[in-house]
Amino acid sequence: xxxxxxxxxxxxxxxxxxxxxxxxxxxxxxxxxxxxxxxxxxxxxxxxxxxxxxxxxxxxxxxxxxxxxxxxxxxxxxxxxxxxxxxxxxxxxxxxxxxxxxxxxxxxxxxxxxxxxxxxxxxxxxxxxxxxxxxxxxxxxxxxxxxxxxxxxxxxxxxxxxxxxxxxxxxxxxxxxxxxxxxxxxxxxxxxxxxxxxxxxxxxxxxxxxxxxxxxxxxxxxxxxxxxxxxxxxxxxxxxxxxxxxxxxxxxxxxxxxxxxxxxxxxxxxxxxxxxxxxxxxxxxxxxxxxxxxxxxxxxxxxxxxxxxxxxxxxxxxxxxxxxxxxxxxxxxxxxxxxxxxxxxxxxxxxxxxxxxxxxxxxxxxxxxxxxxxxxxxxxxxxxxxxxxxxxxxxxxxxxxxxxxxxxxxxxxxxxxxxxxxxxxxxxxxxxxxxxxxxxxxxxxxxxxxxxxxxxxxxxxxxxxxxxxxxx
Amino acid sequence: xxxxxxxxxxxxxxxxxxxxxxxxxxxxxxxxxxxxxxxxxxxxxxxxxxxxxxxxxxxxxxxxxxxxxxxxxxxxxxxxxxxxxxxxxxxxxxxxxxxxxxxxxxxxxxxxxxxxxxxxxxxxxxxxxxxxxxxxxxxxxxxxxxxxxxxxxxxxxxxxxxxxxxxxxxxxxxxxxxxxxxxxxxxxxxxxxxxxxxxxxxxxxxxxxxxxxxxxxxxxxxxxxxxxxxxxxxxxxxx
Numbered sequence: 277x278x279x280x281x282x283x284x285x286x287x288x289x290x291x292x293x294x295x296x297x298x299x300x301x302x303x304x305x306x307x308x309x310x311x312x313x314x315x316x317x318x319x320x321x322x323x324x325x326x327x328x329x330x331x332x333x334x335x336x337x338x339x340x341x342x343x344x345x346x347x348x349x350x351x352x353x354x355x356x357x358x359x360x361x362x363x364x365x366x367x368x369x370x371x372x373x374x375x376x377x378x379x380x381x382x383x384x385x386x387x388x389x390x391x392x393x394x395x396x397x398x399x400x401x402x403x404x405x406x407x408x409x410x411x412x413x414x415x416x417x418x419x420x421x422x423x424x425x426x427x428x429x430x431x432x433x434x435x436x437x438x439x440x441x442x443x444x445x446x447x448x449x450x451x452x453x454x455x456x457x458x459x460x461x462x463x464x465x466x467x468x469x470x471x472x473x474x475x476x477x478x479x480x481x482x483x484x485x486x487x488x489x490x491x492x493x494x495x496x497x498x499x500x501x502x503x504x505x506x507x508x509x510x511x512x513x514x515x516x517x518x519x520x521x522x523x524x525x526x527x528x529x530x531x532x533x534x535x536x537x538x539x540x541x542x543x544x545x546x547x548x549x550x551x552x553x554x555x556x557x558x559x560x561x562x563x564x565x566x567x568x569x570x571x572x573x574x575x576x577x578x579x580x581x582x583x584x585x586x587x588x589x590x591x592x593x594x595x596x597x598x599x600x601x602x603x604x605x606x607x608x609x610x611x612x613x614x615x616x617x618x619x620x621x622x623x624x625x626x627x628x629x630x631x632x633x634x635x636x637x638x639x640x641x642x643x644x645x646x647x648x649x650x651x652x653x654x655x656x657x658x659x660x661x662x663x664x665x666x667x668x669x670x671x672x673x674x675x676x677x678x679x680x681x682x683x684x685x686x687x688x689x690x691x692x693x694x695x696x697x698x699x700x701x702x703x704x705x706x707x708x709x710x711x712x713x714x715x716x717x718x719x720x721x722x723x724x725x726x727x728x729x730x731x732x733x734x735x736x737x738x739x740x741x742x743x744x745x746x747x748x
Numbered sequence: 749x750x751x752x753x754x755x756x757x758x759x760x761x762x763x764x765x766x767x768x769x770x771x772x773x774x775x776x777x778x779x780x781x782x783x784x785x786x787x788x789x790x791x792x793x794x795x796x797x798x799x800x801x802x803x804x805x806x807x808x809x810x811x812x813x814x815x816x817x818x819x820x821x822x823x824x825x826x827x828x829x830x831x832x833x834x835x836x837x838x839x840x841x842x843x844x845x846x847x848x849x850x851x852x853x854x855x856x857x858x859x860x861x862x863x864x865x866x867x868x869x870x871x872x873x874x875x876x877x878x879x880x881x882x883x884x885x886x887x888x889x890x891x892x893x894x895x896x897x898x899x900x901x902x903x904x905x906x907x908x909x910x911x912x913x914x915x916x917x918x919x920x921x922x923x924x925x926x927x928x929x930x931x932x933x934x935x936x937x938x939x940x941x942x943x944x945x946x947x948x949x950x951x952x953x954x955x956x957x958x959x960x961x962x963x964x965x966x967x968x969x970x971x972x973x974x975x976x977x978x979x980x981x982x983x984x985x986x987x
Contacts, residue, residue, distance in 0.1 A: 299954050316780060326774035333771035336762045349935075357754040357761075407960050408951035424951060431952050450952040454960045461961065466866050482934040492903060492947040492962025499899045499939070500865050510762070515773065517929050521921040522777055532950070535796070536886035539962070540942035544934045552863055553899040554938045564758050572765035 279627055283598040287724065292428055296599050299427050300590040306533025307587060307641070313535065314525060323522050324644045328581035331480075331513055332571060338480040338513045339562065345483025349545025351558040359389035362563045366391060366472070366505055367398050369559050373503050375400065375469040379461075381487070381494035382406035383474030384422060384584060385507050385563055387606045388619065391472070402472075403464045405493040410457055414441050420600025420608060422586035423531050428599050461493070471497035471555070475508035476583070477523060478560075481516040483544055485560065488527060490538040498543060504555040506543070510562050511571075511580040523583060530643040531585040566619035575654045579614045581644040588638035588648060594631055603628065610638035610648045617655050629655035673717055692736070699730045779922050786914065786974050789884040793917045794970070796887030800945030801958065802966040813971045817849065817909055820967050821857045821874060824907060828860040829874040832897030845911070846896075849876060868904045875901030875963070879912040879943075881927060882968075885920035888944040889968065890928070892937040899939050908963040910943070913973045 286292055311317045331338055343353045354369075356362035370378070378400055380386065392402050392413075404413040408426035412419060415437055419425030426434070435448035444456060473494050477486040485506050487494045498504045514520065528534040547554030570576040589595045589609030600608030604625050605616040613631055616624040629652045638648040684694035705711050711727035713719070721727075733741075784792075794804045805820075807813035821829065831846040850859050860872045877898060881890040889910050893899045902908045918924050933940055947962030958964055 295953070302954050320777070323774060323777045330771045330773040333766050333769045335766060336759050339759065339762065349938075355755040355758050357758055361754060405961070406951070407949045407957075411951065424954070426951050429952070431955070434952055450955040450957050453952065454949060454957045458960055462869055466869055479934075484934050490947070491949045491960045493960075495899075495903050495941065496961055499903065510758070517925050517934065518776070518922070521779075521925050524921055534944075536800075536883075536888050536942065536944040538800075538944055538946065538948050542934060542940040542942075543938065544940075545938050547893075547938050548895070548936070550895045551893065551938065552895065552897055554893060558938075562758070564754075564761065568758070568761040568765045571762065574769075577765075577769075 277604070279602060279604060279625055279631055282602040282604060283631070284724070286598040286602045291430070292599055293597060295428060295430055296596050299424065300596050303424075303533065303587075303590040307530060307590070308533075310529040310533040310535060314529065320522055320526055321643060321645045324526055324583075325581060325646075327514060327519050327522065328644055329578075331515055332511065332577060332580055335510065335513065335571065338515060339510060341480040342478055342483055342513055343562075345481065346545065346558075346560055347483075349483055349558075351483065351545045351560055354559060354561045356561055356563045356565070358565050359563075362389045362507070362561055362565065363391055363394040365561050366507075367395060367400075369503065369505055370395070370398070370400060370470055373469060373557070375503065377464070377468045378402045378470045378472060379405050379464050379468040379497045379501060380409075381471070381473040381489070381497040382409050382425070383472065383507050384419075384606065385474055385509050385565075386472065387419065389507075389563065389565060391507070403461070403468070405461050405464065405497055406489075407454055407457055407491060407493075410461065411437065414438070418601065418606070421589055422584050422607065422609075422611075424586070428601065465496045465500045468497075468501045470503040470505060471499075471501040472505045472507065473498050475506050475512050475560075476527070477520060478508055478513045479515075479517055479520070480513050484517065485543050486520065486524075487541045487543070488524070488537050488539075489541075490532075490534075492539055495539055495541055498541065499554055502555055503557045503559070504543075504546070505559045505561060507561050507563060510564055510567050511582075526643040527583055527585055530587045530641065566621075569621075570618040573618075575651055576614070576618050578646050579611070579618055579651060581646055582611055582615070583643055584611075585643045587641040587643065591637045591641045593633060593635060593637065598631075603631065610652075611646070614648065614651050614655065626659055629659060695734060699734070702727065702730050777922075784919070786917070789917050789919060790914045790970065790972075790974075792884040793882050793887055796885065797882075797889075797945070797968055798887070800887045801948075802887065802945050802968050804968045804970060806970045806972060808972050810971055810973075813911055813969050814849070816969045817876065817911070820909055820969075824874065826857050826873045826907070828871045829857060829876055830860050830863070830868060830872045830897070830901050830905065832875075832877045832894070832901045845876070845878060865900070865904070868900060872905040874907040874909060875903070875905040876909045876911070877901045879910045879968075880916065880931075880933070880940075881924050882912045882917040882970075883920050883924050883942075884917055886944055888924075888942050890924060891941045891943055892933055893939040893941075894937060898937070899941075902941065902943060903962050906959065906963060907965045907967070908943075908946075909967045909969065911969050911971065913971045915973050917970075 346353050354365045356365050395402050404410050411426045421427040431448040435446050439446040475485045476488045528537045546558040588611050592610050595609040603612050607615040613628045616628050632652050634649045636649050684690050706729040714722045797804050805816050807816050831849050833845050877891050879889040880892050891902050946958050946966045949957050949960040
């Protein structure tokens, strides 16, 4: 299904749009309050950006430093060039430790590499333990938001889902539903032989992995099972522990509007000799999967600075209408329209970079000040110039319209004539003060929106008239 | 030990990708200089911890703190508790935390001696730890793992009680990360955990739900040792 088809069905779903509007607005309100407490906010964004760029520019050195520190603390570092290799690495660790049951903390990169399906095919039981991800695993759906994966489900949706699939009495009380998940998942945590987590930050100088969360399921997944496997995109590194003061000030505030999340775990190696608790093995899987290709592109490399806060999704006027699933990839919203084509250029929908108004709201809120609109334009240029252009809808019409536009804009006289023709045409189609329907091939424009009727006088005419009056 | 046939390829790919890219590391961030008096830090810590839904009580010394803990256990009618002794390297002036708790708690509270995860998950109602630091700006506790625990006492039981000396309250992230670095805490602990309030989720319609996986209640017992302790909180980051 194309993005167009999916967004159209999302636009027709008032229930979904209501949820999206409400939740994203609340996120943005809380964010505004949280960043108002930090007078140095803008300087912090610049600093985060500078740290990330400097780290990426010497990424080979930091990766090797990180590897040596993890190893020194008794951890094992694995390198995976693509999704398939990453999945194989995890399966091999599982097989070597006779693992049958796996608990998972929230990890976007595990979605990216399709880990669950792979492990299940290998005969393992994999349980998502983040409450939102748990809901989605039961529903058989993908996350639709980076930090609030089940944002598209209402309490009634979840209540019906649990009643149907888990055979519990129907309730739409979030507390009761969460309490049920707690009981079920406690059993899973104690029985699992392996815990899988994502990584928010990897610290090169200490070999520490940092995991930011509110529920405690990541702590449980990384503490109780004897084997902990951490999946980490190679771009997650920061040079030193002190750098985290910058990122941990930015991330929770920008993501959920919290000054600090309930839990931030700094994990360095497996349990120490003599420790009573903690996993006996720690494996860190460093995943490339398209990242070095992005790193080589001077514009796309900035996208690798992303710390997955989700603020660009909350503020995006397009995302807020069509929701995460319409984008059709693992990562949705403005950053998803860059990460998708960047990481998976062959399978990513070709029109993804075009699903944006380029209004720039995403760049304004980005924790690391990624210039998302410029990068989207860069991908659009590439799509029009390169081979993927053929797959874009209406490309001929678009070409023609743009050429005509260029001609019209080439001189003042031409512009005047063109705008008069446009104005008269639009006025001819006006019904009751709005242009509600245009004939082919322009019908697409009015299918989902009305135009205001252009006024009788143009801006230039009004300006001229004003000048004439002042002269008199 | 490192594994995977792709190691050398990935490093080579990264080197090629960044070969023409020069970027200097930025200077250390200039955090606004603020060194409020320790007492003001403690007030701020209390306010922030409470707004994160933690319960804070204050004791004038360690003996008083143990009385506070006993009161909380009594109020909760807690039967079995688990205690971590080594959340920070300093022995308490009164002895090992677990021994003291065992001596002072009111029957029928007792220490759970079976430390299998299943037993803790099933029987332990309260986990007691010390906190290595407190962060005033966010009301956050820092709990470090060690030989006798630190990872599960603050996680598996429905209630977590943390003992925090007021001298260990610092302003915020820059100060606490610098202090943990000085302590070489990341070499020593497999897990250093920042804890702010109880476990929570908002995955259904952003409705706040407490205690989805971790503790449902967090009690912080602050011990006022500012007159006697060496001034940890008086240090600024990087000193």
